Amino acid sequence: MARVVVDVMLKPEILDPQGQAVANALPRLGISDVxxxxxxxxxxxxxxGAADPERVREIADKLLANPVIEDFVIQEVDEPAAVPAGDPS
Amino acid sequence: MARVVVDVMLKPEILDPQGQAVANALPRLGISDVxxxxxxxxxxxxxxGAADPERVREIADKLLANPVIEDFVIQEVDEPAAVPAGDPS
Known part of the structure; x- marks a missing residue:
């Protein structure tokens, strides 16, 4: 069983209003060095089964990212999903 | 100048309809082993300047993630943002 992580980010030249909103909210939390x-x-x-890198590339390109405005990076992760330490609640 | 990456994922026990939609679309691309x-x-x-891990934790907890349904992982990245190879278009 293989796990693959695809990180999709807007290209650097594309404006990111969502990120901008977070950046603008930070001074209200007292954080001004971001x-x-x-x-x-x-x-x-x-x-x-095993992950075929070509197939993952196809999934990312056709289904996950918009290649016009987004870049993606594929990483293969070998270990199973990290299970966070048990929450008592 | 420090760069920090915060990955926010739904807790494993929370249903992810967006991911489900992608998983359901994959057979139409001929991919059935996901x-x-x-x-x-x-x-x-x-x-x-330098990133204060405590501060990043506060940002993630108060602004980026909903701790009731989401887990977050903080990674410090030392190198500047990767610039993808020039696109000829």
Whole structure:
């Protein structure tokens, strides 16, 4: 079972209003040393068998990212999904 | 100048309809060996100076993630933002 992570971010030259909104909200939290915030998507894909990099590329290109305004990076992650330490509630 | 990446994902027990929609679309692309797709957010924060991990934690907790349904992971990235190879168009 293979796990692949695809990070999709807006290209650097594309304006990111969502990130801008977060950056503008930071001074209200007392944080003034942040120069930029960019918000993208992180997609975790789990394969039943081995992951074919060409196939992942196709999924990212056709289904996950808009190649006109977004860049994507594919990383293969070997270990199973990290399970966070148990929450008592 | 420090760069920090915050990955925000829905907790494993929370249903992810967006990821489900992608998973359901994959057979139409001829891909049938994907067992799960989860979609979260990747936030890149650039600081003018050094990044204070406690501060990043506060930003993530108060502004970026909903701790009731989401988990976040903070990674410090040392190198400046990767610039993708020039696109001829």
């Amino acid at each position: 120069s930029s915030v960019r918000i993208g998507r992180r997609i975790e894909i789990e394969f039943t | 067992s799960s797709v989860r979609i979260g957010r990747r936030i890149e924060i650039e600081f003018t």
